[in-house]
Amino acid sequence: MLKIKKYAAIDIGSNAMRLLIMNIIEEKGKETIFSKSSLIRVPVRLGQDSFTTGEISKESKLRMIDAMKAFYLLMKVNKVEKFMACATSAMREADNGKAIVEEIYKESGIKISIIDGKDEAMIIASSDLKDFINSPNNVMYIDVGGGSTEFTIFSQGKQIASKSFKNGTVRLINDMVSKNDWQEIELWVKEQTHHLQDLIVIGSGGNINKIFKMSGKPQNKPLAYSYLHQQLNKLSDMSYEERIALLGLNPDRADVIIPALKIYNNAMKWCGAKSIYVPKIGVSDGIVKAIYSNKIKLDYQIMKY
DSSP states (O other), X not given: OEXXXXXEEEEEOSSOEEEEEEEEEEETTSOOEEEEEEEEEEOOXXXXXXXXXXXXXXXXXXXXXXXXXXXXXXXXXXXXXXXXXXXXXXXXXXXXXXXXXXXXXXXXXXXXXXXXXXXXHHHHHTSTTHHHHTXXXXXXXXXXXXXXXXXXXXXXXXXXXXXXXXXXXXXXXXXXXXXXXXXXXXXXXXXXXXXOSSEEEEEESHHXXXXXXHHTOOTTSOEEHHHHHHHHHHHHTSOHHHHHHHHOXXXXXXXXXXXXXXXXXXXXXXXXXXXXXXXXXXXXXXXXXXXXXXXXXXXXXXXXX
8 A cells, every 4th residue: 555755854054945845655565765745945045144254144044034934834735744954054153053043943833953064974874875885886975065065985885984074165155265174175085085996976965966967967877077177167267147147057056166066076086086976865855864764863843733
């Protein structure tokens, strides 16, 4: 007998907030299917506040509250059963982050868990990385966000190293990443990967997903390092306005896509990878699967009707 459940995830990042509603299809004797029902993205750049002034501005806070109220209503009309909301580096580093979390709960009924880089990496590992992790190859997973970049390395199906660096796209466009910060990442990547043969690189994040979509490649095919380098040069030669008008990039994507490509390009160069896979995964997908598997001890909520 077929059973269909609906779970949801709210991902509060440094560059945007996302609501993912997922259909979970269960049938006896068959593997559970996770199918995206809808994805809503709201471009509230919390990192611009948090990383430059140390706190979330009143305007951003009010936009967050409105977005959360809207997310709650969308989950309600979609008859979502369970959901979880997580916030990453921008809220983690804001002096008023915890106070805003409490205010949002009072206004919208949504509890937000402020997670660290380690939790973020664990959540993403709950998503569709399993096909790559269980392969005979060594795997380096890179998730580039607005405030930080998470690296996780797997060998023989097991996680052997993981580290979060304060090098993200919003920090980079605000000149908040030093030469020493880049050198620290380079040293770590080289130390952790120099002995690994046949290394596969997997990338996630809105920017690498956009680059992959623009390439027109089938989902199971990787992007070559040379292609990423070519795109970095092409986009860097265009003005912000040209990236919006000619390439159709959203205004809040057109500036951060270049620093994101720099991070992926450098990481691939330092580990010697020739290509990068871009499966459709991320924090939101990982949250839903973490709720379903109950493997990660973070609080989820049950919708009340």
